[in-house]
Amino acid sequence: MKNSYRTIAAAILFGGIFFSSCTSSQTADLIVYNGNVYTVNDNFDKAEAFAVKDGKIIAVGTTADIRQKYKATEMLDAEGKTIYPGLIDAHTHFFRYGLGLQSADLDGTDSFKEVVQQVVEHRQKYPDTEWLTGRGWDQNDWAVKEFPSKDTLDLLFPDTPVILTRVDGHAALVNQEALDLAGISPETKMVGGAVEVKNGHMTGILIDNAVDLVTTKIPAPSEAVQRTALKTAEQNCFAVGLTTVDDAGLDKATVDLIDAMQQKGELQMRVYAMMNPTQENKDYYFKNGPYKTDRLHVCSFKIYADGALGSRGANLLEPYADRAGHYGFLLSSEQEFRDVARQLNEHGFQMNTHAIGDSANRLLLDIYGEVLGGKNDKRWRIEHAQIVDPADMNKFGKYSIVPSVQPTHATSDMYWAGDRLGSERLTHAYPYREMLQQTGYLALGTDFPVESINPFYTFHAAVARQDAENYPAGGFQMENALTREQTLRGMTIWAAKSNFEEKEKGSIEEGKFADFILTDRDLTTIAPEQMRATQVLRTYLNGKLVYKK
Numbered sequence: 001m002k003n004s005y006r007t008i009a010a011a012i013l014f015g016g017i018f019f020s021s022c023t024s025s026q027t028a029d030l031i032v033y034n035g036n037v038y039t040v041n042d043n044f045d046k047a048e049a050f051a052v053k054d055g056k057i058i059a060v061g062t063t064a065d066i067r068q069k070y071k072a073t074e075m076l077d078a079e080g081k082t083i084y085p086g087l088i089d090a091h092t093h094f095f096r097y098g099l100g101l102q103s104a105d106l107d108g109t110d111s112f113k114e115v116v117q118q119v120v121e122h123r124q125k126y127p128d129t130e131w132l133t134g135r136g137w138d139q140n141d142w143a144v145k146e147f148p149s150k151d152t153l154d155l156l157f158p159d160t161p162v163i164l165t166r167v168d169g170h171a172a173l174v175n176q177e178a179l180d181l182a183g184i185s186p187e188t189k190m191v192g193g194a195v196e197v198k199n200g201h202m203t204g205i206l207i208d209n210a211v212d213l214v215t216t217k218i219p220a221p222s223e224a225v226q227r228t229a230l231k232t233a234e235q236n237c238f239a240v241g242l243t244t245v246d247d248a249g250l251d252k253a254t255v256d257l258i259d260a261m262q263q264k265g266e267l268q269m270r271v272y273a274m275m276n277p278t279q280e281n282k283d284y285y286f287k288n289g290p291y292k293t294d295r296l297h298v299c300s301f302k303i304y305a306d307g308a309l310g311s312r313g314a315n316l317l318e319p320y321a322d323r324a325g326h327y328g329f330l331l332s333s334e335q336e337f338r339d340v341a342r343q344l345n346e347h348g349f350q351m352n353t354h355a356i357g358d359s360a361n362r363l364l365l366d367i368y369g370e371v372l373g374g375k376n377d378k379r380w381r382i383e384h385a386q387i388v389d390p391a392d393m394n395k396f397g398k399y400s401i402v403p404s405v406q407p408t409h410a411t412s413d414m415y416w417a418g419d420r421l422g423s424e425r426l427t428h429a430y431p432y433r434e435m436l437q438q439t440g441y442l443a444l445g446t447d448f449p450v451e452s453i454n455p456f457y458t459f460h461a462a463v464a465r466q467d468a469e470n471y472p473a474g475g476f477q478m479e480n481a482l483t484r485e486q487t488l489r490g491m492t493i494w495a496a497k498s499n500f501e502e503k504e505k506g507s508i509e510e511g512k513f514a515d516f517i518l519t520d521r522d523l524t525t526i527a528p529e530q531m532r533a534t535q536v537l538r539t540y541l542n543g544k545l546v547y548k549k
Protein backbone atom coordinates (compact mmCIF):
# COMPACT_ATOMS: atom_id res chain seq x y z
CA MET A 1 0.00 0.00 0.00
CA LYS A 2 2.68 2.43 1.08
CA ASN A 3 4.94 1.50 -1.87
CA SER A 4 2.28 1.98 -4.47
CA TYR A 5 1.43 5.36 -3.01
CA ARG A 6 5.06 6.40 -3.37
CA THR A 7 5.20 5.15 -6.95
CA ILE A 8 2.18 7.23 -7.86
CA ALA A 9 3.55 10.26 -6.08
CA ALA A 10 6.87 9.88 -7.88
CA ALA A 11 5.16 9.51 -11.23
CA ILE A 12 3.20 12.68 -10.69
CA LEU A 13 6.32 14.52 -9.55
CA PHE A 14 8.53 13.39 -12.45
CA GLY A 15 5.70 13.75 -14.92
CA GLY A 16 5.36 17.30 -13.75
CA ILE A 17 9.02 18.01 -14.18
CA PHE A 18 9.77 16.32 -17.47
CA PHE A 19 6.59 16.43 -19.54
CA SER A 20 4.66 19.48 -18.40
CA SER A 21 4.84 21.72 -21.43
CA CYS A 22 5.56 19.48 -24.43
CA THR A 23 4.38 16.02 -25.46
CA SER A 24 2.64 14.64 -22.41
CA SER A 25 1.09 11.84 -24.50
CA GLN A 26 -0.20 8.73 -22.84
CA THR A 27 -0.23 5.50 -24.76
CA ALA A 28 -3.35 3.81 -26.03
CA ASP A 29 -3.89 0.78 -28.28
CA LEU A 30 -6.38 2.47 -30.57
CA ILE A 31 -7.59 6.00 -31.26
CA VAL A 32 -10.83 6.52 -33.16
CA TYR A 33 -11.21 10.10 -34.43
CA ASN A 34 -13.23 12.30 -36.82
CA GLY A 35 -16.33 10.34 -35.85
CA ASN A 36 -19.97 11.31 -35.44
CA VAL A 37 -20.04 9.53 -32.09
CA TYR A 38 -23.26 8.87 -30.17
CA THR A 39 -21.95 8.12 -26.70
CA VAL A 40 -25.44 7.22 -25.36
CA ASN A 41 -24.38 8.50 -21.95
CA ASP A 42 -26.94 9.96 -19.52
CA ASN A 43 -27.04 13.30 -21.38
CA PHE A 44 -27.03 11.63 -24.79
CA ASP A 45 -23.86 13.64 -25.53
CA LYS A 46 -22.06 13.44 -28.83
CA ALA A 47 -18.29 13.24 -29.27
CA GLU A 48 -15.74 12.99 -32.09
CA ALA A 49 -13.08 10.69 -30.75
CA PHE A 50 -12.07 8.20 -28.10
CA ALA A 51 -9.03 6.24 -26.99
CA VAL A 52 -8.96 2.51 -26.24
CA LYS A 53 -6.52 0.54 -24.11
CA ASP A 54 -6.63 -3.10 -23.00
CA GLY A 55 -10.10 -3.55 -24.47
CA LYS A 56 -11.60 -0.59 -22.65
CA ILE A 57 -12.42 3.01 -23.49
CA ILE A 58 -10.07 5.26 -21.55
CA ALA A 59 -11.11 8.72 -22.79
CA VAL A 60 -13.81 10.35 -24.91
CA GLY A 61 -13.72 13.83 -26.40
CA THR A 62 -12.98 15.97 -29.42
CA THR A 63 -10.55 14.84 -32.11
CA ALA A 64 -8.09 17.56 -31.12
CA ASP A 65 -8.28 16.66 -27.46
CA ILE A 66 -7.84 12.93 -27.81
CA ARG A 67 -5.10 13.17 -30.44
CA GLN A 68 -3.20 15.61 -28.29
CA LYS A 69 -3.44 13.58 -25.09
CA TYR A 70 -2.90 10.09 -26.51
CA LYS A 71 -0.58 8.21 -28.84
CA ALA A 72 -1.71 4.88 -30.21
CA THR A 73 -0.28 2.14 -32.37
CA GLU A 74 -3.56 1.94 -34.28
CA MET A 75 -5.34 5.04 -35.58
CA LEU A 76 -8.80 4.88 -37.10
CA ASP A 77 -9.99 7.91 -39.06
CA ALA A 78 -13.79 7.53 -39.02
CA GLU A 79 -14.10 10.12 -41.81
CA GLY A 80 -17.24 11.56 -40.27
CA LYS A 81 -19.04 8.20 -40.12
CA THR A 82 -21.58 7.58 -37.37
CA ILE A 83 -20.45 5.53 -34.38
CA TYR A 84 -22.71 3.83 -31.85
CA PRO A 85 -22.02 1.60 -28.87
CA GLY A 86 -22.05 -2.09 -29.87
CA LEU A 87 -25.68 -3.17 -30.13
CA ILE A 88 -27.28 -5.55 -27.64
CA ASP A 89 -30.17 -7.82 -28.57
CA ALA A 90 -32.02 -8.46 -25.30
CA HIS A 91 -33.97 -11.50 -26.53
CA THR A 92 -32.58 -13.97 -29.02
CA HIS A 93 -32.18 -17.67 -29.55
CA PHE A 94 -28.57 -17.29 -30.67
CA PHE A 95 -27.56 -20.94 -30.36
CA ARG A 96 -30.74 -22.27 -31.97
CA TYR A 97 -30.30 -19.74 -34.79
CA GLY A 98 -26.76 -21.03 -35.37
CA LEU A 99 -27.98 -24.63 -35.51
CA GLY A 100 -30.70 -23.60 -37.96
CA LEU A 101 -28.11 -22.10 -40.30
CA GLN A 102 -26.79 -25.62 -40.78
CA SER A 103 -30.02 -26.68 -42.43
CA ALA A 104 -30.29 -25.77 -46.12
CA ASP A 105 -32.77 -22.96 -46.80
CA LEU A 106 -34.85 -24.12 -49.79
CA ASP A 107 -37.45 -21.38 -49.56
CA GLY A 108 -38.10 -19.79 -52.97
CA THR A 109 -36.40 -22.49 -55.06
CA ASP A 110 -38.05 -22.63 -58.50
CA SER A 111 -37.27 -26.19 -59.60
CA PHE A 112 -36.15 -29.48 -58.09
CA LYS A 113 -32.88 -29.00 -59.95
CA GLU A 114 -32.30 -25.82 -57.96
CA VAL A 115 -33.16 -27.66 -54.73
CA VAL A 116 -30.45 -30.23 -55.50
CA GLN A 117 -27.95 -27.51 -56.38
CA GLN A 118 -28.58 -25.70 -53.09
CA VAL A 119 -28.31 -28.91 -51.09
CA VAL A 120 -24.95 -29.73 -52.70
CA GLU A 121 -23.61 -26.22 -52.04
CA HIS A 122 -24.90 -26.34 -48.49
CA ARG A 123 -23.11 -29.63 -47.88
CA GLN A 124 -19.83 -28.09 -48.98
CA LYS A 125 -20.31 -25.32 -46.39
CA TYR A 126 -21.42 -27.62 -43.57
CA PRO A 127 -19.78 -31.02 -44.11
CA ASP A 128 -19.88 -32.02 -40.42
CA THR A 129 -23.55 -32.69 -39.75
CA GLU A 130 -24.47 -36.37 -39.52
CA TRP A 131 -27.69 -35.72 -41.38
CA LEU A 132 -28.20 -33.40 -44.31
CA THR A 133 -31.34 -31.40 -43.63
CA GLY A 134 -33.18 -28.74 -45.60
CA ARG A 135 -36.49 -26.95 -45.46
CA GLY A 136 -38.85 -24.78 -47.48
CA TRP A 137 -39.37 -26.30 -50.96
CA ASP A 138 -42.80 -26.03 -52.57
CA GLN A 139 -43.51 -27.90 -55.80
CA ASN A 140 -46.32 -25.43 -56.56
CA ASP A 141 -43.59 -22.87 -57.30
CA TRP A 142 -42.02 -25.15 -59.94
CA ALA A 143 -42.73 -25.55 -63.67
CA VAL A 144 -43.36 -29.28 -63.05
CA LYS A 145 -45.79 -29.13 -60.13
CA GLU A 146 -45.26 -32.71 -59.00
CA PHE A 147 -43.59 -34.18 -55.94
CA PRO A 148 -39.93 -34.90 -56.69
CA SER A 149 -38.39 -38.34 -56.10
CA LYS A 150 -35.29 -39.45 -54.26
CA ASP A 151 -33.20 -40.88 -57.18
CA THR A 152 -30.82 -37.92 -57.54
CA LEU A 153 -30.31 -37.72 -53.78
CA ASP A 154 -29.48 -41.44 -53.67
CA LEU A 155 -26.82 -40.94 -56.34
CA LEU A 156 -25.29 -37.87 -54.70
CA PHE A 157 -25.56 -38.99 -51.07
CA PRO A 158 -25.53 -42.78 -50.91
CA ASP A 159 -24.20 -42.85 -47.32
CA THR A 160 -25.53 -39.63 -45.78
CA PRO A 161 -29.16 -39.53 -44.67
CA VAL A 162 -31.01 -36.60 -46.27
CA ILE A 163 -34.35 -35.06 -45.32
CA LEU A 164 -35.78 -32.06 -47.18
CA THR A 165 -38.97 -30.82 -45.58
CA ARG A 166 -41.70 -29.13 -47.60
CA VAL A 167 -42.57 -25.48 -46.81
CA ASP A 168 -45.58 -26.45 -44.65
CA GLY A 169 -43.77 -29.18 -42.70
CA HIS A 170 -46.44 -31.75 -43.67
CA ALA A 171 -44.37 -33.57 -46.28
CA ALA A 172 -40.70 -34.38 -46.82
CA LEU A 173 -38.42 -35.88 -49.42
CA VAL A 174 -35.87 -38.30 -47.95
CA ASN A 175 -33.19 -40.51 -49.52
CA GLN A 176 -32.81 -44.28 -49.24
CA GLU A 177 -30.25 -43.99 -46.41
CA ALA A 178 -32.79 -42.06 -44.30
CA LEU A 179 -35.52 -44.58 -45.12
CA ASP A 180 -33.22 -47.43 -44.07
CA LEU A 181 -32.25 -45.75 -40.80
CA ALA A 182 -35.94 -45.19 -40.00
CA GLY A 183 -36.82 -48.79 -40.97
CA ILE A 184 -39.36 -47.67 -43.58
CA SER A 185 -40.35 -50.05 -46.37
CA PRO A 186 -43.09 -49.95 -49.08
CA GLU A 187 -45.22 -52.00 -46.67
CA THR A 188 -44.95 -49.49 -43.78
CA LYS A 189 -48.43 -48.33 -42.73
CA MET A 190 -49.46 -45.88 -40.05
CA VAL A 191 -52.36 -43.77 -38.81
CA GLY A 192 -52.28 -40.15 -39.99
CA GLY A 193 -49.47 -40.55 -42.50
CA ALA A 194 -48.33 -42.22 -45.71
CA VAL A 195 -45.25 -43.52 -47.50
CA GLU A 196 -45.54 -42.77 -51.23
CA VAL A 197 -45.02 -45.88 -53.39
CA LYS A 198 -45.00 -45.99 -57.22
CA ASN A 199 -44.70 -49.27 -59.16
CA GLY A 200 -43.71 -51.02 -55.94
CA HIS A 201 -40.86 -48.57 -55.18
CA MET A 202 -40.72 -45.84 -52.57
CA THR A 203 -40.33 -42.35 -54.10
CA GLY A 204 -38.88 -40.87 -50.91
CA ILE A 205 -41.94 -38.71 -50.32
CA LEU A 206 -43.35 -39.03 -46.81
CA ILE A 207 -46.60 -37.47 -45.64
CA ASP A 208 -47.42 -36.21 -42.11
CA ASN A 209 -46.79 -38.89 -39.44
CA ALA A 210 -44.45 -40.75 -41.81
CA VAL A 211 -42.16 -37.70 -41.62
CA ASP A 212 -41.90 -38.15 -37.85
CA LEU A 213 -40.60 -41.70 -38.30
CA VAL A 214 -37.53 -40.10 -39.85
CA THR A 215 -37.11 -36.89 -37.82
CA THR A 216 -37.08 -38.85 -34.55
CA LYS A 217 -33.97 -40.64 -35.85
CA ILE A 218 -31.96 -37.43 -36.33
CA PRO A 219 -29.36 -37.39 -33.54
CA ALA A 220 -28.65 -34.39 -31.32
CA PRO A 221 -25.97 -32.17 -32.91
CA SER A 222 -22.39 -33.25 -32.15
CA GLU A 223 -20.01 -30.89 -30.37
CA ALA A 224 -18.32 -30.03 -33.69
CA VAL A 225 -21.70 -29.04 -35.11
CA GLN A 226 -22.51 -26.96 -32.03
CA ARG A 227 -19.19 -25.13 -32.29
CA THR A 228 -19.81 -24.34 -35.95
CA ALA A 229 -23.32 -23.16 -35.03
CA LEU A 230 -22.01 -20.70 -32.45
CA LYS A 231 -19.29 -19.37 -34.74
CA THR A 232 -21.52 -18.84 -37.77
CA ALA A 233 -24.19 -17.20 -35.62
CA GLU A 234 -21.50 -14.91 -34.21
CA GLN A 235 -20.24 -13.88 -37.66
CA ASN A 236 -23.74 -12.97 -38.83
CA CYS A 237 -24.36 -10.99 -35.64
CA PHE A 238 -21.12 -9.02 -35.95
CA ALA A 239 -22.09 -8.13 -39.52
CA VAL A 240 -25.21 -6.36 -38.22
CA GLY A 241 -23.47 -4.66 -35.28
CA LEU A 242 -24.39 -6.92 -32.37
CA THR A 243 -21.74 -7.32 -29.68
CA THR A 244 -23.93 -8.83 -26.94
CA VAL A 245 -26.81 -11.28 -27.31
CA ASP A 246 -29.22 -12.42 -24.62
CA ASP A 247 -29.91 -16.08 -25.33
CA ALA A 248 -33.38 -16.92 -23.97
CA GLY A 249 -33.36 -20.54 -22.87
CA LEU A 250 -30.05 -22.41 -22.63
CA ASP A 251 -28.91 -25.52 -20.81
CA LYS A 252 -25.78 -25.87 -18.75
CA ALA A 253 -23.95 -27.98 -21.34
CA THR A 254 -24.33 -25.23 -23.96
CA VAL A 255 -23.31 -22.53 -21.50
CA ASP A 256 -20.21 -24.57 -20.63
CA LEU A 257 -19.34 -24.91 -24.32
CA ILE A 258 -19.77 -21.15 -24.86
CA ASP A 259 -17.58 -20.45 -21.82
CA ALA A 260 -14.85 -22.83 -22.98
CA MET A 261 -14.82 -21.34 -26.49
CA GLN A 262 -14.69 -17.79 -25.11
CA GLN A 263 -11.84 -18.65 -22.73
CA LYS A 264 -9.84 -20.07 -25.64
CA GLY A 265 -10.60 -17.09 -27.86
CA GLU A 266 -12.63 -19.21 -30.27
CA LEU A 267 -15.78 -17.21 -29.62
CA GLN A 268 -15.71 -13.43 -29.05
CA MET A 269 -19.43 -12.66 -28.69
CA ARG A 270 -20.65 -11.57 -25.27
CA VAL A 271 -23.56 -13.72 -24.12
CA TYR A 272 -26.19 -13.09 -21.47
CA ALA A 273 -27.58 -16.55 -20.80
CA MET A 274 -31.12 -17.14 -19.58
CA MET A 275 -31.31 -20.69 -18.28
CA ASN A 276 -34.13 -23.14 -18.95
CA PRO A 277 -35.83 -24.05 -15.65
CA THR A 278 -34.83 -27.73 -15.82
CA GLN A 279 -34.04 -29.58 -12.61
CA GLU A 280 -30.44 -30.01 -13.71
CA ASN A 281 -29.97 -26.26 -14.36
CA LYS A 282 -31.68 -25.32 -11.09
CA ASP A 283 -29.69 -27.84 -9.04
CA TYR A 284 -26.38 -26.61 -10.41
CA TYR A 285 -26.93 -22.84 -10.39
CA PHE A 286 -28.87 -22.68 -7.13
CA LYS A 287 -25.94 -24.45 -5.50
CA ASN A 288 -23.17 -22.49 -7.25
CA GLY A 289 -24.87 -19.12 -7.70
CA PRO A 290 -24.65 -16.72 -10.68
CA TYR A 291 -21.63 -16.98 -12.97
CA LYS A 292 -19.86 -14.09 -14.66
CA THR A 293 -16.86 -13.45 -16.88
CA ASP A 294 -16.22 -10.47 -19.22
CA ARG A 295 -18.10 -12.30 -21.98
CA LEU A 296 -20.58 -14.57 -20.27
CA HIS A 297 -23.17 -13.80 -17.62
CA VAL A 298 -25.52 -16.35 -16.09
CA CYS A 299 -27.92 -14.92 -13.52
CA SER A 300 -31.39 -15.47 -14.91
CA PHE A 301 -33.92 -18.14 -15.83
CA LYS A 302 -36.36 -18.07 -18.72
CA ILE A 303 -39.89 -19.15 -17.82
CA TYR A 304 -42.81 -19.63 -20.24
CA ALA A 305 -46.19 -18.36 -19.04
CA ASP A 306 -48.26 -18.85 -22.19
CA GLY A 307 -48.10 -19.46 -25.97
CA ALA A 308 -48.24 -17.09 -28.94
CA LEU A 309 -51.02 -14.88 -30.29
CA GLY A 310 -50.86 -16.16 -33.89
CA SER A 311 -51.63 -19.76 -32.88
CA ARG A 312 -54.16 -18.55 -30.25
CA GLY A 313 -52.02 -19.93 -27.43
CA ALA A 314 -51.58 -16.55 -25.71
CA ASN A 315 -53.65 -16.49 -22.51
CA LEU A 316 -56.33 -13.76 -22.65
CA LEU A 317 -58.66 -12.29 -20.01
CA GLU A 318 -61.60 -12.37 -22.46
CA PRO A 319 -62.14 -14.91 -25.26
CA TYR A 320 -60.46 -14.55 -28.64
CA ALA A 321 -62.45 -12.34 -31.01
CA ASP A 322 -62.07 -14.99 -33.73
CA ARG A 323 -62.77 -18.13 -31.67
CA ALA A 324 -65.77 -18.17 -29.34
CA GLY A 325 -65.11 -19.27 -25.76
CA HIS A 326 -61.37 -19.74 -26.34
CA TYR A 327 -58.98 -17.99 -23.92
CA GLY A 328 -55.66 -19.59 -24.88
CA PHE A 329 -53.85 -21.25 -22.00
CA LEU A 330 -51.15 -21.07 -19.36
CA LEU A 331 -48.25 -23.49 -19.77
CA SER A 332 -48.00 -24.26 -16.03
CA SER A 333 -50.26 -23.82 -13.02
CA GLU A 334 -50.40 -20.59 -11.05
CA GLN A 335 -48.81 -22.35 -8.10
CA GLU A 336 -45.88 -23.58 -10.20
CA PHE A 337 -45.15 -20.01 -11.37
CA ARG A 338 -45.33 -18.81 -7.76
CA ASP A 339 -42.99 -21.59 -6.59
CA VAL A 340 -40.36 -20.92 -9.22
CA ALA A 341 -40.55 -17.16 -8.54
CA ARG A 342 -39.88 -17.77 -4.84
CA GLN A 343 -37.01 -20.16 -5.60
CA LEU A 344 -35.36 -17.72 -7.99
CA ASN A 345 -35.71 -14.84 -5.56
CA GLU A 346 -34.30 -16.91 -2.73
CA HIS A 347 -31.22 -17.88 -4.77
CA GLY A 348 -30.61 -14.43 -6.20
CA PHE A 349 -31.59 -15.08 -9.82
CA GLN A 350 -33.51 -12.85 -12.19
CA MET A 351 -36.82 -14.18 -13.50
CA ASN A 352 -37.51 -13.52 -17.19
CA THR A 353 -40.95 -14.73 -18.18
CA HIS A 354 -42.43 -15.09 -21.65
CA ALA A 355 -45.92 -13.55 -21.27
CA ILE A 356 -47.93 -12.50 -24.31
CA GLY A 357 -51.66 -12.45 -23.45
CA ASP A 358 -53.17 -9.92 -21.02
CA SER A 359 -54.16 -12.71 -18.62
CA ALA A 360 -50.63 -14.19 -18.56
CA ASN A 361 -49.19 -10.70 -18.07
CA ARG A 362 -51.58 -9.96 -15.19
CA LEU A 363 -50.80 -13.24 -13.43
CA LEU A 364 -47.05 -12.85 -13.72
CA LEU A 365 -47.05 -9.16 -12.78
CA ASP A 366 -49.04 -10.09 -9.65
CA ILE A 367 -46.76 -12.99 -8.75
CA TYR A 368 -43.68 -10.81 -9.32
CA GLY A 369 -45.29 -8.19 -7.05
CA GLU A 370 -46.08 -10.75 -4.35
CA VAL A 371 -42.52 -12.07 -4.31
CA LEU A 372 -40.65 -8.78 -4.80
CA GLY A 373 -42.90 -6.78 -2.50
CA GLY A 374 -42.62 -3.33 -4.11
CA LYS A 375 -39.94 -1.15 -5.68
CA ASN A 376 -36.67 -3.06 -5.93
CA ASP A 377 -33.50 -3.47 -8.01
CA LYS A 378 -33.96 -7.13 -8.98
CA ARG A 379 -34.81 -6.18 -12.59
CA TRP A 380 -37.17 -9.07 -13.19
CA ARG A 381 -38.31 -9.00 -16.77
CA ILE A 382 -41.42 -9.80 -18.75
CA GLU A 383 -40.38 -11.07 -22.17
CA HIS A 384 -42.67 -9.87 -25.03
CA ALA A 385 -45.35 -8.22 -22.79
CA GLN A 386 -47.52 -7.95 -25.91
CA ILE A 387 -51.00 -7.35 -24.55
CA VAL A 388 -51.28 -5.57 -21.22
CA ASP A 389 -54.65 -4.62 -19.73
CA PRO A 390 -54.72 -0.91 -18.75
CA ALA A 391 -55.53 -1.95 -15.16
CA ASP A 392 -52.17 -3.78 -14.95
CA MET A 393 -49.94 -1.19 -16.56
CA ASN A 394 -48.93 0.51 -13.29
CA LYS A 395 -47.57 -2.79 -11.93
CA PHE A 396 -44.47 -2.41 -14.10
CA GLY A 397 -43.63 0.75 -12.18
CA LYS A 398 -44.87 -0.43 -8.81
CA TYR A 399 -42.71 -3.58 -8.80
CA SER A 400 -39.81 -2.25 -10.96
CA ILE A 401 -40.44 -4.81 -13.71
CA VAL A 402 -38.53 -4.45 -16.97
CA PRO A 403 -40.44 -4.84 -20.26
CA SER A 404 -38.27 -6.77 -22.73
CA VAL A 405 -39.99 -6.22 -26.07
CA GLN A 406 -39.46 -6.90 -29.78
CA PRO A 407 -40.75 -4.08 -32.01
CA THR A 408 -40.65 -6.26 -35.16
CA HIS A 409 -43.23 -8.54 -33.51
CA ALA A 410 -45.63 -5.57 -33.56
CA THR A 411 -45.08 -4.98 -37.28
CA SER A 412 -45.23 -8.73 -38.11
CA ASP A 413 -48.44 -9.27 -36.13
CA MET A 414 -50.30 -6.05 -36.97
CA TYR A 415 -52.03 -7.55 -40.06
CA TRP A 416 -54.00 -10.10 -38.04
CA ALA A 417 -53.64 -9.10 -34.35
CA GLY A 418 -56.95 -7.22 -34.64
CA ASP A 419 -58.71 -10.43 -35.78
CA ARG A 420 -57.58 -12.20 -32.60
CA LEU A 421 -58.17 -9.30 -30.22
CA GLY A 422 -60.93 -7.10 -31.66
CA SER A 423 -60.47 -3.37 -32.10
CA GLU A 424 -60.73 -2.24 -28.47
CA ARG A 425 -58.26 -4.75 -27.05
CA LEU A 426 -55.88 -4.14 -29.96
CA THR A 427 -55.22 -0.64 -28.61
CA HIS A 428 -53.55 -2.28 -25.55
CA ALA A 429 -51.22 -4.38 -27.71
CA TYR A 430 -47.49 -3.64 -28.12
CA PRO A 431 -47.82 -0.68 -25.69
CA TYR A 432 -44.12 0.21 -25.62
CA ARG A 433 -44.35 3.88 -24.77
CA GLU A 434 -46.89 3.30 -21.99
CA MET A 435 -44.65 0.65 -20.40
CA LEU A 436 -41.61 2.89 -20.76
CA GLN A 437 -43.42 5.65 -18.88
CA GLN A 438 -43.85 3.24 -15.99
CA THR A 439 -40.28 2.07 -15.66
CA GLY A 440 -38.08 4.73 -17.26
CA TYR A 441 -36.33 2.11 -19.38
CA LEU A 442 -37.04 -0.99 -21.45
CA ALA A 443 -34.97 -3.56 -23.30
CA LEU A 444 -35.33 -4.09 -27.06
CA GLY A 445 -34.67 -7.25 -29.03
CA THR A 446 -35.73 -9.33 -32.01
CA ASP A 447 -36.40 -12.89 -30.77
CA PHE A 448 -34.33 -14.11 -33.75
CA PRO A 449 -34.64 -16.53 -35.55
CA VAL A 450 -38.38 -15.89 -35.09
CA GLU A 451 -37.67 -12.47 -36.66
CA SER A 452 -34.65 -11.29 -38.66
CA ILE A 453 -31.42 -10.79 -36.70
CA ASN A 454 -31.14 -7.26 -38.13
CA PRO A 455 -31.33 -4.67 -35.32
CA PHE A 456 -32.04 -1.87 -37.79
CA TYR A 457 -35.40 -3.49 -38.52
CA THR A 458 -36.03 -3.17 -34.78
CA PHE A 459 -35.06 0.50 -34.94
CA HIS A 460 -37.47 1.21 -37.81
CA ALA A 461 -40.31 -0.84 -36.29
CA ALA A 462 -39.96 0.93 -32.92
CA VAL A 463 -39.78 4.45 -34.34
CA ALA A 464 -42.09 4.26 -37.39
CA ARG A 465 -44.20 1.19 -36.43
CA GLN A 466 -44.12 0.18 -40.09
CA ASP A 467 -43.06 -2.94 -42.00
CA ALA A 468 -40.33 -3.17 -44.65
CA GLU A 469 -42.71 -1.69 -47.26
CA ASN A 470 -43.42 1.28 -44.95
CA TYR A 471 -46.92 -0.02 -44.34
CA PRO A 472 -49.19 1.25 -42.89
CA ALA A 473 -48.86 4.89 -43.94
CA GLY A 474 -48.40 6.94 -40.80
CA GLY A 475 -47.56 3.86 -38.69
CA PHE A 476 -49.45 1.31 -36.56
CA GLN A 477 -50.79 2.72 -33.23
CA MET A 478 -48.22 5.52 -33.21
CA GLU A 479 -49.17 6.58 -29.68
CA ASN A 480 -46.91 3.69 -28.64
CA ALA A 481 -43.97 4.47 -30.93
CA LEU A 482 -40.62 5.20 -29.29
CA THR A 483 -38.41 8.18 -30.07
CA ARG A 484 -35.11 7.59 -31.85
CA GLU A 485 -33.19 8.33 -28.66
CA GLN A 486 -35.32 5.91 -26.65
CA THR A 487 -34.90 3.25 -29.32
CA LEU A 488 -31.13 3.61 -29.41
CA ARG A 489 -31.03 3.43 -25.62
CA GLY A 490 -33.25 0.33 -25.70
CA MET A 491 -30.73 -1.38 -28.00
CA THR A 492 -27.70 -0.35 -25.95
CA ILE A 493 -27.59 1.05 -22.41
CA TRP A 494 -31.10 0.00 -21.34
CA ALA A 495 -30.60 -3.52 -22.66
CA ALA A 496 -27.32 -3.58 -20.70
CA LYS A 497 -29.20 -2.44 -17.61
CA SER A 498 -31.75 -5.23 -18.03
CA ASN A 499 -28.71 -7.56 -17.84
CA PHE A 500 -27.14 -5.81 -14.79
CA GLU A 501 -24.30 -4.71 -17.09
CA GLU A 502 -24.81 -0.96 -17.52
CA LYS A 503 -21.57 -0.20 -15.67
CA GLU A 504 -19.46 -2.16 -18.18
CA LYS A 505 -21.20 -1.73 -21.57
CA GLY A 506 -23.99 -0.03 -23.50
CA SER A 507 -22.36 3.38 -23.98
CA ILE A 508 -19.13 4.93 -25.19
CA GLU A 509 -17.78 6.19 -21.89
CA GLU A 510 -14.56 5.97 -19.95
CA GLY A 511 -14.13 2.59 -18.25
CA LYS A 512 -16.51 0.68 -20.52
CA PHE A 513 -15.67 -2.17 -22.87
CA ALA A 514 -14.58 -0.86 -26.27
CA ASP A 515 -17.57 -2.40 -28.08
CA PHE A 516 -18.69 -0.09 -30.90
CA ILE A 517 -19.81 0.05 -34.52
CA LEU A 518 -19.36 2.34 -37.52
CA THR A 519 -22.41 2.70 -39.75
CA ASP A 520 -23.02 4.18 -43.19
CA ARG A 521 -25.80 6.49 -41.98
CA ASP A 522 -27.05 8.38 -38.94
CA LEU A 523 -30.22 6.77 -37.61
CA THR A 524 -31.14 9.85 -35.60
CA THR A 525 -31.44 12.09 -38.67
CA ILE A 526 -32.33 9.96 -41.73
CA ALA A 527 -35.86 9.42 -43.06
CA PRO A 528 -37.56 6.37 -41.48
CA GLU A 529 -37.75 4.57 -44.84
CA GLN A 530 -33.94 4.52 -44.97
CA MET A 531 -33.45 2.92 -41.55
CA ARG A 532 -33.75 -0.75 -42.51
CA ALA A 533 -31.03 -0.44 -45.15
CA THR A 534 -28.43 0.74 -42.62
CA GLN A 535 -25.10 -1.01 -43.20
CA VAL A 536 -22.52 -1.72 -40.53
CA LEU A 537 -19.07 -0.81 -41.86
CA ARG A 538 -17.04 -2.04 -38.91
CA THR A 539 -17.75 -3.80 -35.64
CA TYR A 540 -15.30 -3.68 -32.72
CA LEU A 541 -15.54 -5.85 -29.65
CA ASN A 542 -13.18 -5.33 -26.73
CA GLY A 543 -11.20 -2.89 -28.91
CA LYS A 544 -10.64 -5.53 -31.62
CA LEU A 545 -12.00 -5.38 -35.14
CA VAL A 546 -14.34 -8.38 -35.49
CA TYR A 547 -16.17 -7.38 -38.68
CA LYS A 548 -15.33 -5.17 -41.65
CA LYS A 549 -17.58 -4.65 -44.64
Ligand SMILES: [Zn+2]
Residues within 6 Å of the ligand: 091, 092, 093, 248, 447
Ligand atom coordinates in the same frame (compact mmCIF):
# COMPACT_ATOMS: atom_id res chain seq x y z
ZN1 LIG B 1 -38.03 -16.16 -27.72
